[in-house]
Amino acid sequence: MTAQRQPAKIQPSKGAPYARIMGVGGYRPVRVVPNEVILEHIDSSDEWIRSRSGIASRHWAGPEETVAEMSIAAAGKALADAGIAAEDIEGVIVATVSDLKQTPAVATEIAYRIGAGKPAAFNVSAGCAGFGYGLTLAKGMVVEGSAKYVLVIGVERLSDLTDKEDRATAFLFGDGAGAVVVGPSDVPAIGPTVWGSEGDKSETIKQTVNWDRFRIGDVSQLPVDSRGEVKFPALTQEGQAVFRWAVFEMAKVAQQALDASGITADQLDAFIPHQANMRIIDSMIKALKLPEHVAVARDIETTGNTSAASIPLAMERLLATGQAKSGDTALVIGFGAGLVYAATVVTLP
Amino acid sequence: MATQEEIVEGLANIVNEIAGIPVEDVELDKSFTDDLDVDSLSMVEVVVAAEEQFDVKIPDDDVKNLKTVGDAVDYILKAQA
Numbered sequence: 001m002t003a004q005r006q007p008a009k010i011q012p013s014k015g016a017p018y019a020r021i022m023g024v025g026g027y028r029p030v031r032v033v034p035n036e037v038i039l040e041h042i043d044s045s046d047e048w049i050r051s052r053s054g055i056a057s058r059h060w061a062g063p064e065e066t067v068a069e070m071s072i073a074a075a076g077k078a079l080a081d082a083g084i085a086a087e088d089i090e091g092v093i094v095a096t097v098s099d100l101k102q103t104p105a106v107a108t109e110i111a112y113r114i115g116a117g118k119p120a121a122f123n124v125s126a127g128c129a130g131f132g133y134g135l136t137l138a139k140g141m142v143v144e145g146s147a148k149y150v151l152v153i154g155v156e157r158l159s160d161l162t163d164k165e166d167r168a169t170a171f172l173f174g175d176g177a178g179a180v181v182v183g184p185s186d187v188p189a190i191g192p193t194v195w196g197s198e199g200d201k202s203e204t205i206k207q208t209v210n211w212d213r214f215r216i217g218d219v220s221q222l223p224v225d226s227r228g229e230v231k232f233p234a235l236t237q238e239g240q241a242v243f244r245w246a247v248f249e250m251a252k253v254a255q256q257a258l259d260a261s262g263i264t265a266d267q268l269d270a271f272i273p274h275q276a277n278m279r280i281i282d283s284m285i286k287a288l289k290l291p292e293h294v295a296v297a298r299d300i301e302t303t304g305n306t307s308a309a310s311i312p313l314a315m316e317r318l319l320a321t322g323q324a325k326s327g328d329t330a331l332v333i334g335f336g337a338g339l340v341y342a343a344t345v346v347t348l349p
Numbered sequence: 350m351a352t353q354e355e356i357v358e359g360l361a362n363i364v365n366e367i368a369g370i371p372v373e374d375v376e377l378d379k380s381f382t383d384d385l386d387v388d389s390l391s392m393v394e395v396v397v398a399a400e401e402q403f404d405v406k407i408p409d410d411d412v413k414n415l416k417t418v419g420d421a422v423d424y425i426l427k428a429q430a
């Protein structure tokens with residue numbers, strides 16, 4: 001009789017007890033686009049745009065400011081802020097919906113060009129919740145032990161996907177990149193993530209036409225611009241439906257994230273919501289009953305909606321302007337196309 | 350079920366909370382946008398608050414038709430029934 005084979009024992013991975021954001025960095029394109037420029041293409045007014053969205057200007061990337069270039073600039077600053085060398089990075093997660101090259105994922109080029117050895121590198125497509133999705137994955141990697149330090153980058157060139165003649169969206173979107181370094185911590189510094197998706201609302205924010213429509217040959221059914229030229233695909237949305245969802249449902253998700261972390265509104269130092277619309281931010285502050293002392297990110301005024309990049313960009317600005325400081329407790333929430341959302345409480349780097 | 354009077358009072362408080370308009374200015378014949386400074390986005394907030402308070406559903410497509418306080422009161426009265 002042969003001895004029965006014992007199931008082989010697999011070594012578990014050894015991670016850190018907890019994870020934290022160690023540093024943050026941002027890149028804003030050189031070109032500032034004030035509302036006046038937007039008004040060249042749509043029938044609107046500076047007053048209307050400011051009162052409905054809080055946006056006064058945004059940055060649009062030039063030809064040299066590619067998704068990769070902006071990411072590399074933001075990553076460099078985040079690494080310096082964290083005091084971590086690029087070669088110690090073992091994971092690079094890039095959240096974006098506006099890199100127009102589908103394969104390979106731009107994350108690998110970024111990882112290589114910052115000098116990060118051979119880290120795991122991939123893109124995440126989760127709209128304006130992309131940063132929160134990336135942060136949650138990075139935390140998991142650090143705690144599980146598959147990477148010690150992870151770069152999470154949110155980057156967008158939404159100007160490439162904006163219909164400049166659509167008065168419902170032309171003024172909203174901007175470009176930029178924000179990055180954080182996530183690494184080990186002895187104390188909890190990134191709370192439980194409350195996240196999810198509502199695919200029944202997938203039509204409320206979407207690309208106007210799929211790329212394959214251009215392959216069909218017959219473009220007569222495609223939308224055309226004022227010069228009669230076929231329009232490039234762009235982002236379109238049902239503004240009121242999204243606004244309603246954001247002010248009503250997302251305030252609840254933000255509250256759930258506070259509860260999951262065991263943090264009360266009183267204990268918060270900062271609130272860094274996705275910068276979609278100043279009116280959504282104001283409404284959330286009311287719904288969450290945030291006290292006066294909580295610093296609120298209002299980066300949208302000069303940045304517009306930069307989707308996955310908005311939270312790290314706003315975080316960097318809040319710290320750079322001294323409105324918040326390292327060690328502060330911040331509530332972050334992202335929400336957008338999917339519809340998807342992700343909220344958590346973090347200790348600021 | 351709320352009466353017409355209760356609905357007007359409830360809406361007045363909601364409009365006051367969201368747009369800072371004095372409660373006594375919220376009357377049946379007042380237009381939300383023209384008289385009460387409630388723009389299209391504040392209107393969404395008013396509707397969301399009214400849905401909760403009066404336990405009714407007011408879909409986006411119907412919101413556009415609620416021009417005056419009276420329109421909203423009638424809508425809520427019908428929706429409750």
Ligand SMILES: CC(C)(COP(=O)(O)OP(=O)(O)OC[C@H]1O[C@@H](n2cnc3c(N)ncnc32)[C@H](O)[C@@H]1OP(=O)(O)O)[C@@H](O)C(=O)NCCC(=O)NCCS
Nearest residue numbers: 044045048052128167239240242243276277335336389390
């Ligand atoms: C985009 C948004 C600001 C538009 O505001 P809105 O109030 O929904 O706009 P509507 O299309 O209902 O139009 C309301 C009025 O303003 C007018 N209008 C619309 N766009 C306009 C513009 N750019 N300039 C001037 N007037 C405009 C409309 O014609 C309408 O006028 P009317 O009442 O006389 O007919 C708003 O819906 C929004 O921000 N939604 C949330 C979107 C979001 O954050 N998405 C990203 C999530 S990641």
